[in-house]
Amino acid sequence: MYSIGRAAELTGFSIDTLRYYEKIGLSRPPERGPGGLRAYSEEDVRLLASLHCLKKTGLSLEEMKAFLQEGRCFANVPLPLSAEDREVITSRAQILTEHLVRMEAQHAALANIIGQTREKLDFYNGIMERESVTK
Numbered sequence: 001m002y003s004i005g006r007a008a009e010l011t012g013f014s015i016d017t018l019r020y021y022e023k024i025g026l027s028r029p030p031e032r033g034p035g036g037l038r039a040y041s042e043e044d045v046r047l048l049a050s051l052h053c054l055k056k057t058g059l060s061l062e063e064m065k066a067f068l069q070e071g072r073c074f075a076n077v078p079l080p081l082s083a084e085d086r087e088v089i090t091s092r093a094q095i096l097t098e099h100l101v102r103m104e105a106q107h108a109a110l111a112n113i114i115g116q117t118r119e120k121l122d123f124y125n126g127i128m129e130r131e132s133v134t135k
Contacts, residue, residue, distance in 0.1 A: 001031070007040040011048040018048065026065050027051065046073070059099055067095050 007030075008015045018038075021027040027048060033039040040048075047068070054064045072088050081089070 001033070001039040001041060002045060004030075004038045004040065007038075007045055007048060010045050012052045013048065021048075021051065024061065024065075026061060026068075057096075057099065058103060059095070063095055063099065067092055 002010065004015050004018055007013075008018055011018075013021075018027070022029050028044065030038045030040045030044050050068065050073075051064055054067060059067065072085070074085070074089065077085060
């Protein structure tokens with residue numbers, strides 16, 4: 001069992017974030033020890049680490065909640081898949097597909113802005129170079 005501080009260290013979240021995720025139902029409430037102190041299990045820490053990974057991809061809190069609502073881990077899933085497993089995997093793939101489409105659109109928009117910025121920078125550098133030649 002881990003204290004909230006140790007769980008935060010292991011997962012990359014702040015203590016406040018862990019409390020907030022618990023409050024909004026994104027993570028399960030951990031067991032409580034003496035004095036009501038949170039006690040995180042290995043499974044809790046694994047789930048929180050998964051949340052951290054999803055957060056780094058840019059998923060919204062709502063998407064993260066939908067992604068993990070079944071609380072299933074498919075690292076070592078037995079084959080053939082059950083109908084329930086197929087449904088969960090299909091749901092998660094849909095969430096990630098939609099998110100990837102949004103990220104690709106953002107990437108294209110950002111690439112366009114970068115290109116425009118480079119053009120302006122080249123333009124201004126060209127002016128400065130022409131000015132230095134005429135001196």
